Amino acid sequence: MSESFFFHSPVKVFVEKDPYEVLSDFLSDSCRIGVVSGKVAILKTGFKEFLLKRFPDKEFFFYDDISENPRINEVIKGGRFLRDSKVEKVIAFGGGSALDAGKACSIFATNNRPFYELMADNNYEKPIPLLAVPTTCGTGSEMNHYSIITDLEKMDKVNFKKPDLFPKYAMLWSEYLKSLDETLLLWTVYDAFSHAMEGYLSKRSNPFSDILAIEAMRLILTNLKSYSNSKKLNLSKLLFASSLSGAVILHTGTTILHALGYYLTNVHGIQHGLANALLIPRYLMMCEGKGVEKIDVIRNIEKELHFSIVDSIKDVLGDRLIKLLSGVDTEKMVDYASNKPNSLSTPFVVTKDYILRHFS
Known part of the structure; x- marks a missing residue:
């Protein structure tokens, strides 16, 4: 254990609070919302239908091309999708892969740059504010600024992390785990x-x-x-x-x-x-x-x-x-x-x- 240490956790966490209340708060000042997920959980849980029905005044842009182990090209593509859609907020929904990818997409949306170049540079535009909604009980990604991305060419997993990649909100709603x-x-x-x-x-x-x-x-x-x-x-x-x-x-x-x-x-x-x-x-x-x-x-x-x-x-x-x-x-x-x-x-x-x- 370190004798000298610090502790920092900037994520606002909502535990078993009504999703409508949490999302209403997060989305209150925004109209165009990006949603990053895999293809299955967002449908099985009814989350996509929930967003469209309960927030008819918002325009949602869904990016669901996220693999179980998200790849560099997927987050670059996702960042471009969010940028072209001119979204103001991002919701990352799913397991650790979707949450990690959502964080990465949120920063590539504001930084049109190669993956490793941005990874190595401390000068960048801040990512789009993000709310993380985990649908598994293993990731913990909603609590940190890590984004584990797979480099297929190198057969490697790399930790793309930035101080600004923390989600603004994390929503822990265990009902979403029941479809797993x-x-x-x-x-x-x-x-x-x-x-x-x-x-x-x-x-x-x-x-x-x-x-x-x-x-x-x-x-x-x-x-x-x-x-x-x-x-x-x-x-x-x-x-x-x-x-x-x-x-x-x-x-x-x-x-x-x-x-x-x-x-x-x-x-x-x-x-x-x-x-x-x-x-x-x-x-x-x-x-x-x-x-x-x-x-x-x-x-x-x-x-x-x-x-x-x-x-x-x-x-x-x-x-x-x-x-x-x-x-x-x-x-x-x-x-x-x-x-x-x-x-x-x-x-x-x-x-x-x-x-x-x-x-x-």
Whole structure:
């Protein structure tokens, strides 16, 4: 934990507040509204129909060409669409991919420039104000200024971030999670736990982020225990925990676990949350093997609940916990992850041999 630290979270968050009230406030001074999403959730949840029916005085421009892992060309194209549509506000609706893409589109709308040029430059026009509406309980993107974008040519995920990319508003409405496939929902829960756990153990953690991380882990584990016993989940609490985790990694970043997961997604097409679930048991063993003291706090939470994150992962994945990693070139995976900025926040010195030992 850092001895000297700061804590900053500028997002105005509305938890389970009537969406009409939240949107009315956000859109009050605007007429032309851009909406960035994927193609499915916005229809399954009824959100598109809701906007068109409840706000007949607004003109909406929908951009739904966002992939599960948003690509550079998609956010450049989305930025152009918002710019040409002359929108005054942006709503990003969906899972982490849609929220990350929405943030990126909002800044490319005001900056007609190549991706990496804008990424490297601190002089730019401010993005269009954005409201983030998560439809999964794993992203936390609504709480931070990160935009994880896939570079297909380099087979890499890059973190496009700017101080001005924070959403103005975040709307947590758990009803939108009910249309999510149960399996995908669980993957996103593991992603949220990974954010909280990695953030708590990170070299960059601070007392504020630790408080949020502990509460997020406790909420998630309580719900996963309930799911293990009765197949029931409290979506509202999981969505809240996900946002807490998003605020955690805003300050701590993630660690080599996430970098390893990026490789599994980029090269093997394993869904991001599932990739993290595969890695969590091994990462905990790595931390214990290096004597990371804060791991004891996580173990104490598990003892209090008589349930562990590894119990949950084994219960849900079964033999897939081993099979899904059987065809992975672990040396290439570790080489890739070791060179990602995430690895610098890992609470022990990262060496290739030590990481590989946990995949043998």
